Amino acid sequence: MRMSINRQNTHIIPTRFEYHAPTSLDEAIELLTEYGGDARLLAGGTDLLVKMKQRVVEPRHLINLKMITGLTGIEEKADGIHIGAATKLRAIERSPLIREKLPLLHEAVRAIGSVQIRNMATLGGNLCNASPAADSAIALIALDARVQVKGAEGDRVIPLDGFFVGPGKTVLSPSEVLVEIVVPPQGRSSGACFIKIGRTSLDLAMVSIAAAVTLGDEAVEDCRIALGAVAPTPIRVREVEAFLRGKRLTDEVLEEVAAMVSAAIRPITDVRATAEYRRTAAEMLTKDALTRAAEEARRRRG
Amino acid sequence: MRIEITINGRKRQFDVEPNKLLLNLLRDELYLTGTKYGCGIGECGACTVLLDGAPVLACLTLAVDADGRRVDTIEGLAEGEKLDPVQEAFLEEGAVQCGFCTPGFIMTTKALLAENPDPSEEEIREYLKGNLCRCTGYVNIVKAVKRAAENLRRVK
Structure with a gap:
């Protein structure tokens, strides 16, 4: 972080x-x-x-923000699971509701820092810090989350994949506060997968990916894929998602998808990894994450 | 700013600047120097204290943010000469080399065992991930946590 x-x-x-x-x-x-x-x-x-x-x-x-009541808590409503922006990451990690309904978010939150950090850090803070490597961000983008914002000019709802502008920058104006994160209900035949590569498990991601896949009979009905630490913001690869709709996840399709991801990302070389490493890892992780998400979708469908 | 913090069971009042860190309040004003300044950026866990029972990093906590809350440090564990079972276990297993990281490890272990009285090795390593030991004494530290869990179960 x-x-x-x-x-x-x-x-x-x-x-x-x-x-x-x-x-x-x-x-x-x-x-x-x-x-x-x-x-x-x-x-x-x-x-x-x-x-x-x-x-x-x-x-x-x-x-x-800690004295403000109503900014914390996890609640399931008809339109999805609402998470207060000031909810501690540790509370999300330990929530039975999140573990059962949003295992992808559970996994991603567990990958952030240490127990101590997660006892302090909040979900809204992790998003507003706008690190390109934010673990919670890619999971929430893959889950199609949106954020509720309140400001001097009124309220607005922003899809999370339109929230980030650049490293440390979001679309929020200086007078706006992120109030809550809403994750819509996930379908029964959908599965998801989160993978993070870091030097140690405590570290920031060198590359990370979150994928959510909904299967039709055997072909992909819908999917969302987001990657971390390979661009100035966490990025969703919509062109890859569009390409995958209606296709089976064969080896050939996965190869094509990996090439498309490689073309979509803009990795840099920094203290954690080289751009070349990030590119190669992103290709491999895309194939792995999609395969594992589809396996989970099959398992959940039963 | 006037604040009140219950430190190791005792209510104390302070007049602090908002930029005062909890770590420096503990060390410089109360001389509770068991809690260490290690990296200062939240990576090493040497400054771990319990805030309302949860392990947090005192080097990244404003003193004003602890207003009205309970803070427990390594100094609050022993009763007179009688060490806490977790402290005993660290001694018994030789889980202390230079000792700099030890208070942080012990406070995190206290929180772990309060949540999970019988953790597996994997759960111990996961929970203690945010505490670094540069003497690399992790094997004995994990043993000490296991022994502390056994000791605590026996006491109960």
Whole structure:
């Protein structure tokens, strides 16, 4: 979840800021409207406080979201599972509802950091941090999730695959708050798979993929595929999804799909992996993830 | 800002700047130096404390964010001369080399065993993933956690 090595004094937060702990969403939005670009929202703090220690960001105002009731919790409604933006990753990981209904999200959340990090970090924070490698983001994109946003200009709903703009950047305006994440019901004949390659299991992804596949008789009826750490944002490969509809997952089809994924991604070389490695791994992971998602779909259909 | 934190069972009041980290409050103002500053960026687990019973990183927690909550540190475990069963188990298994990572490991182990009194080796390794030991004493640490679980079950 962190982007740079420990090269500064991380003993303290060197800059002073004014601290706000609003108890309602409206109050938080008022503060955001007043302070705009000088303010940052604090959720779990596992990314933000590191950036503040390293002086990557130096907000003059910090708005803590933890006192706001109604921003946490996991609830199943008719239109899907609603997860409050300030819900801790650990609560999502331990939720029996998520484990049963959204095993893909369970797996992806478990892949984030350590127990300590997951006790602190929130789902909304992981998304708004907008790391290209965010594990929860690719799982939620593959699950067709949308986010509910509230701001000074009103409410809006944004499909998650249109939420990310670039590394650390989302479509949110400075006065908007991510309120909840909604995952629509998943079909009975659908299966999903999450795979992450990291140097150690604690690490940020070098490459990651989440795939959800709905099978017709044997052919793919529908699918969603999202990859992490191979582009400036988590990316969904819609052209690959369109190509796969109505096709069986034969070796030939999988080869073609791998080539299409390779053409769609824009990996870079950084401290974690080379662009070449990422490209090769993304091709292999695509084949594996689709195969395993289809197997799970068959198993669930029974 | 005025805040109140229950630290190792005792309510304490502080007047802190918002940018004060919980770790530095514990170490510099209360001299509870068992909790260590390791990496400062959430990767090593040496600063692990329990916040309302859950293991968190004191180096990435604002003191103001602990207002009204309970914080438990390594210093709160022993009763006088009598060590906590987890501390005993770390000694018995030689799970301590230089000792720098030990408080963090022990606090995380306390939380693990509270959640899961009989963890498998895999579950232990998964739960302790966020605590790094640079003497690489992991084999004995895992043994110590197993023994602590046995000791605790026997006590109950």
